Amino acid sequence: MIRAEEVEKRYGQRRALRPVSFALDRGGFLVVTGANGAGKTTLLRLLAGLAAPTRGALAVDASRDRLGYLGHEALVYGELSAVENLELFGRLYRVPERRERIGMLLERLGLWEARRERVSAYSRGMRQRLALCRVLLHDPELLVLDEPFTALDEEGADRLDEELRRLVGASTVVLATHDQDRVAGLSTGHLALVAS
Amino acid sequence: MSGYVGDVVALARKDLLLELRARDTLPAMLLFVVSTLVVFHFALPQGAGDDAAYGLLWVALVFTALFGLARAWVPEREHAALDGLVLATGDRSAIWLAKTVAALAFLGAAEVVALPAFAVLFAPLDAAAVLGVVLASVGICVVGTLASAMAAAGRGREVILPLLVLPLSIPLVVGGVGASVSSEPRTYVAFLCLYDAVFAILSWASFEYVVTE
Numbered sequence: 001m002i003r004a005e006e007v008e009k010r011y012g013q014r015r016a017l018r019p020v021s022f023a024l025d026r027g028g029f030l031v032v033t034g035a036n037g038a039g040k041t042t043l044l045r046l047l048a049g050l051a052a053p054t055r056g057a058l059a060v061d062a063s064r065d066r067l068g069y070l071g072h073e074a075l076v077y078g079e080l081s082a083v084e085n086l087e088l089f090g091r092l093y094r095v096p097e098r099r100e101r102i103g104m105l106l107e108r109l110g111l112w113e114a115r116r117e118r119v120s121a122y123s124r125g126m127r128q129r130l131a132l133c134r135v136l137l138h139d140p141e142l143l144v145l146d147e148p149f150t151a152l153d154e155e156g157a158d159r160l161d162e163e164l165r166r167l168v169g170a171s172t173v174v175l176a177t178h179d180q181d182r183v184a185g186l187s188t189g190h191l192a193l194v195a196s
Numbered sequence: 197m198s199g200y201v202g203d204v205v206a207l208a209r210k211d212l213l214l215e216l217r218a219r220d221t222l223p224a225m226l227l228f229v230v231s232t233l234v235v236f237h238f239a240l241p242q243g244a245g246d247d248a249a250y251g252l253l254w255v256a257l258v259f260t261a262l263f264g265l266a267r268a269w270v271p272e273r274e275h276a277a278l279d280g281l282v283l284a285t286g287d288r289s290a291i292w293l294a295k296t297v298a299a300l301a302f303l304g305a306a307e308v309v310a311l312p313a314f315a316v317l318f319a320p321l322d323a324a325a326v327l328g329v330v331l332a333s334v335g336i337c338v339v340g341t342l343a344s345a346m347a348a349a350g351r352g353r354e355v356i357l358p359l360l361v362l363p364l365s366i367p368l369v370v371g372g373v374g375a376s377v378s379s380e381p382r383t384y385v386a387f388l389c390l391y392d393a394v395f396a397i398l399s400w401a402s403f404e405y406v407v408t409e
Contacts, residue, residue, distance in 0.1 A: 046346075050279055050408070064283060075280030077210070077271055079217045084210075091206050092284035118217075127275070134280065 001026040001172045007056035009042050015043040016112065018031060018128035019056060022191050026141075027059075027169050029186050032176040034193030040176040041072065043193065044146045047174055060142065062172070065093055070148050074131040078120035082111055082130050085119060086163065090161065093138035105133040109159055124151040132160060145175040149182060157182070200287055207281070207294030212301065214271050221267045221285065222302050225260050229310040232256040237317040249318035250325070250376040254369045256310065257263040257303075257329065258336065258362070264302045265340040266357055269296055269348035278348075282407050292341060307333065321376070328375025331388035332368040335395060339364045342399040345406050367391055390401035 002024040009017040017039030024030045034040050047050040047060055048069040060067075069075075076085040083102060090098035106112045109129045119127060127152045135143065149157050161182070167173060168186055175183060180190070215221055236252040272278035281291050306331060315321055319327075343360035347353040368391060374384035 048283065050282065065286065067283065069279070069283055071276060071279060073276035075276050075283075077212050077214065078274050079234075079271065080210070082269075084213075087285050088206060088210055091281065092203060092286075094286075158359050191341070 001028065002030075002174070003057075003059045004098055005047065005054045005057045007043075007058045009039065009046060009051065010099055013014065017046070018194055020191070021056075022189075024174065026171060026172055026191060028188045029168060029173045029183075030175070030189040030191060031173060031187040032119040032178060032191045032193060033178070033180055034176075035195050038195045040193055041070035041146055044144050044174065045071075047142075048144045049074055050093070050133070054091040054188070062140075062142035066141045068135035068143045069137070070131055070135045070143075070145045072146060072150075074119070076119055076130060077122065079118055081118055082122075082133070084116045085130065087134055089134050089172060095138050098137075101137065103134070108163070109133055110155065125153055125156050128152055129156055129159070132163065136163065139191050141171055143157060143171050143173045143175075146172065146175055147178070149177065149179060155180055199291055203285060203290040204294045204297065207285075207291060208297040208301075209299035211295065215298075215302065220270075221264055222305055225264050225302060225306040226309055228263055229260040229306050230254050230313055232259070232382075233313050233317055234311065234354075240318075246319040247377050250373055253314050253318070254332075254372055257333070257372075258365050258369060260306050260310070260332070260390075261299075261303050261336045261340060261365075262305070262358060262361060265337075265344045265361065266354065268299055268341060270342045271349060278407065288314060288404045288407060289400045289409070292345065292399060295345070296337050296341040296399075298332060299341050302338060303333050306344060312353075318330065321368070324381035325376035327385055328372040328381070328388060331375075331385065331392060332372040335368045335382075335388065335392045336361070336365055338392060338396045338399050342406060345403065349406070384394070 005021050008019040019082045020043065032040050032043060036049055046058060048067060049064060089104060106115050108131055111126065112127050114126060116147055117146040119130060143177055148160055152160060177183060235254055242249060282288060285291055311321055340361050344357050347356040347360065350356060371388040371391065373385045375381040378384060
């Protein structure tokens with residue numbers, strides 16, 4: 001599913017990611033750890049196709065419309081409601097029966113009551129839950145999750161745990177975290193990045 | 197509606213909805229264009245002639261467009277929504293086309309107020325002049341949306357945008373003024389059509405490379 005050989009990323013003179021090699025099979029669950037500045041976010045952006053490696057070879061066997069990326073930001077519009085955001089992204093992803101799918105995800109991630117409120121009024125944790133809805137909306141075969149537990153309260157973290165358990169084996173997951181214990185029972189591989 | 201056109205419609209509708217809620221671009225554009233025309237009305241010496249007035253109309257329109265374009269990608273910067281669009285949209289040129297349509301709608305709305313105001317304060321506008329304004333507006337939005345996407349991606353976007361857009365707008369101003377004052381406006385109208393077509397194709401084809409590395 002993913003094959004990375006000596007993948008390195010530089011922004012000008014600054015090295016954002018040291019050369020890294022790994023492989024991940026379909027259905028695998030890779031946990032990426034590393035100190036701040038080690039390049040976790042950079043690596044995940046490379047996997048999502050939002051940036052290109054400076055050196056090395058990176059092959060990701062998943063088309064863009066089958067990839068779900070959760071970044072540090074929610075990647076949604078603040079002046080739209082949760083439903084409007086998901087309607088827009090569902091339309092762009094060509095999600096079949098998207099009303100039902102959106103309703104189900106909002107229910108599952110605990111946003112149903114707040115579905116018509118503008119996202120600008122959401123707390124950070126609620127935005128993170130909405131971001132997860134957006135990521136899961138099109139039932140991706142590859143999930144790239146950058147510190148998904150950030151800003152979530154206990155209930156939100158438990159719901160995310162549930163979602164991740166549901167995905168194990170069905171989707172390929174790459175997850176960057178500082179809290180490896182949280183996903184200890186799920187992961188099939190571990191990649192530790194070293195700061196440049 | 198499905199496919200590419202459906203994506204463009206959905207994205208443009210989103211921009212119009214955002215503006216309807218936030219109201220942070222169009223009111224400012226309207227205020228700017230009207231107040232500029234009023235200032236020019238009092239600043240222009242008596243007997244300066246219509247040609248000078250048409251020139252001032254274009255100064256007002258270009259800077260009003262620039263004002264709107266500077267804010268074109270602001271909603272996408274918030275919460276990094278552009279990354280979400282880039283990942284979700286099959287053909288990324290749909291993002292550019294939708295943004296161009298929205299920018300044109302805002303500029304068009306400003307012109308609906310500006311052109312009658314110009315006719316009242318300065319000189320009447322004939323059909324060729326109005327056609328020149330429409331075609332030049334298309335050109336400004338086509339080029340400006342791409343340029344503002346480039347500017348939004350980097351630092352110093354407020355400086356970069358006018359540096360990119362103003363030189364590219366000069367041919368449009370020449371064409372627009374020519375269509376307004378020339379006794380043979382067809383040549384200028386044809387020139388504006390050609391400019392719009394060439395830059396629309398270039399912008400449409402190159403947008404993918406602007407939003408990805």
